[in-house]
Amino acid sequence: MQQQVTEIVEEFESVLQHQRSLSDVLDRLLEVLGGRAIGLWRCQSGSLIQLGFRADSNMNEQVKREFAALTLEVSLNNTGLGIVKAVIDQKPAIGTLQAQESGLQGSSEWLERFEAKQSYAIPVFERDRVVGVLAVSTNQVHQAGDPEWELQTQVAREIGVKQLLGML
Numbered sequence: 001m002q003q004q005v006t007e008i009v010e011e012f013e014s015v016l017q018h019q020r021s022l023s024d025v026l027d028r029l030l031e032v033l034g035g036r037a038i039g040l041w042r043c044q045s046g047s048l049i050q051l052g053f054r055a056d057s058n059m060n061e062q063v064k065r066e067f068a069a070l071t072l073e074v075s076l077n078n079t080g081l082g083i084v085k086a087v088i089d090q091k092p093a094i095g096t097l098q099a100q101e102s103g104l105q106g107s108s109e110w111l112e113r114f115e116a117k118q119s120y121a122i123p124v125f126e127r128d129r130v131v132g133v134l135a136v137s138t139n140q141v142h143q144a145g146d147p148e149w150e151l152q153t154q155v156a157r158e159i160g161v162k163q164l165l166g167m168l
């Protein structure tokens with residue numbers, strides 16, 4: 001798994017250094033995680049700014065476009081989304097189809113539209129400050145310790161250690 005993490009983080013680094021699209025590296029991570037959708041956001045002035053979003057090729061095109069457009073910039077006041085909760089709480093946020101359980105009404109609605117079961121929003125830290133979020137929606141039900149969870153967490157950690165979001 002460490003080899004995969006290293007390769008994926010090196011791809012992120014190359015793409016960000018050369019200011020290219022994140023599409024290919026997000027597609028690769030989406031495939032490795034077995035996800036339905038994936039995105040990377042950077043914290044900026046009380047908002048999350050979308051750096052990249054990709055979805056499974058079989059997902060409804062209108063749903064993809066709507067989510068991508070609506071999450072180009074997300075206020076940190078939108079606490080019904082896991083990506084926001086991960087920043088505010090400074091820890092991973094798990095969205096489920098049951099909004100009452102997760103407390104993430106917005107994430108639950110998008111999961112339904114994505115035809116997914118859970119979402120995982122992992123904060124990206126640079127030193128002790130959250131600078132972004134790496135989030136995936138999946139048909140699988142994972143928990144801390146599962147290989148997919150650990151891979152996503154390690155990728156987010158390494159993005160922060162290398163301060164890749166600060167390159168933008």
